[in-house]
Amino acid sequence: MARIGGRTAIALVAGIVLAAVVPAAAQPLTSRVEGTVQDETGSVVPGAFVLMTQVDTGIVWETTTDERGLYLFPRMPPGTFRVAAGAAGFATTVVEDVRVALNAPTSIDIVVEVGAVAETVVVAAAGPQSLLNTANAELNTNLSREQVRDLPLNGSDVTQLALTQAGVTGPAGARTASINGTRGTFNNFTLDGVNNQDTFIRTDALFGEIPVKESFIEEISITTGNADVDDGLGASQTQFVTRSGGNRFDTEAFFYHRNEAFNATNFFNKAAGIEKERVRVHEFGFNVGGPIARDRAFFFLNYEEERQPGSSSVVRRVLTDPARRGDFSYVRQDNG
Known part of the structure; x- marks a missing residue:
């Protein structure tokens, strides 16, 4: 969820992982x-x-x-x-x-x-x-927690990492990416085995109802071809798995800041003598995970908040005083 104009975008992910072997009700994460x-x-x-x-x-x-x-x-x-x-x-x-x-x-x-x-x-x-897959013909790549955490991102949206894979192209970003030349609707985008695609817009390959952030993602699986039948719908599969707790208590706090001081001034703003647009992003939060009952039940809690105070330049046509009185003689008649 993102809101512009200084209001707050909050993403809260809380998970309690119980160690049990149960039938999978959604896409299998195994x-x-x-x-x-x-x-x-x-x-x-x-x-x-x-x-x-x-x-x-x-x-x-x-x-x-x-x-x-x-x-x-x-x-x-x-x-x-x-x-x-x-x-x-x-x-x-x-x-x-x-x-x-x-x-x-x-x-x-x-x-x-x-x-x-x-x-x-x-x-x-x-x-x-x-490490060679001899069980099926899937073309699959996995990104581990270490890669999710350490690879550079513009912000904390890990869908960008899909662009590192062969066959995935997105000139306008990961949201509208194409996988092996197919339409965005051909991709199955899931979070913990449950559909995460915006089924209303539906045209974007990697636009989800729940923002997929680095702080709570454990692993990413990207299948670009020959997806197995139990993966569900879609010629391609992008599966995101959330983190879970273990027998050891772990916690972390994080803060990400972006400031217009490091941006260049827009060409048109500079020509008109207008100050650069204010673009600031503050992302901060924490997470904690550990055991509820050792070797049996575990928990993981992640809290993340995003604030985006900013301003935008707007170009408007302002009529001259003669034009306001109905005199448009200043307009060139040759439309040149």
């Missing part, structure tokens, strides 16, 4: 994780346990390998995980820092060594985790 468990000779290990633990929340998902040594987690939330696998007669192998991105299938092949289950072998995710 990814597929799969792989194999093998021994050092390359033979598969059937019946091995595989545990995935989300680092921030401590929530654990568990499955076992089938007779071919394959395991599958069909719907995992995005985040950073620790993956552990083991079996009778084998030591437990732990893969650290496994990154699961939204709409990006992940493959992790784990090798276990002969030994007692109580023994643990820790490896980095760089080796076992494959």
Whole structure:
């Protein structure tokens, strides 16, 4: 919501995230994780346990390998995980820092060594985790929280980051961007799996009912081609996921300021001796997140306020005194 003339634009986003596995009522915000468990000779290990633990929340998902040594987690939330696998007669192998991105299938092949289950072998995710999507033909790019926070923005609207992706063009800005040459109506713009497009205007690809600000966005997924059927309507998909709390308390405060002192004077204002337009933007707020019950329930609260005091130059035609009396003889007759 934006209001001009010194009035206030306020965006308030509050979320309480409860850790539970429930059926998704909207667009799924999950990814597929799969792989194999093998021994050092390359033979598969059937019946091995595989545990995935989300680092921030401590929530654990568990499955076992089938007779071919394959395991599958069909719907995992995005985040950073620790993956552990083991079996009778084998030591437990732990893969650290496994990154699961939204709409990006992940493959992790784990090798276990002969030994007692109580023994643990820790490896980095760089080796076992494959970053190549071999599950489907989607053309998908993800932007993590670190990228959302650190990449430069003009203001705090993160829809601008869509313009960094191949196939996304927007000469007039992200709002009216075109993805692979399609109309704005062909894009599906969602926030936490729920439609965020202005269905009244509808012609703009990235114009949402809720402003998408840097302070509360965790991840962005942009699918420019071959979107899967469960993504919903749209030839292209731009999905924004909000931040959530974890087992650790985190808080931040922020302030963004823009001032006309750093702007050039408009050519016409300068020619007419009029002072430059006043353009000032004040964006400030805070957020806090943490546990309600450790490993079970979490909260995240974000407050952001935007103030835009400013002025605009207006060009008007003012009649001369003779013209006000009905004498228009000063007007050239050749229309030149």
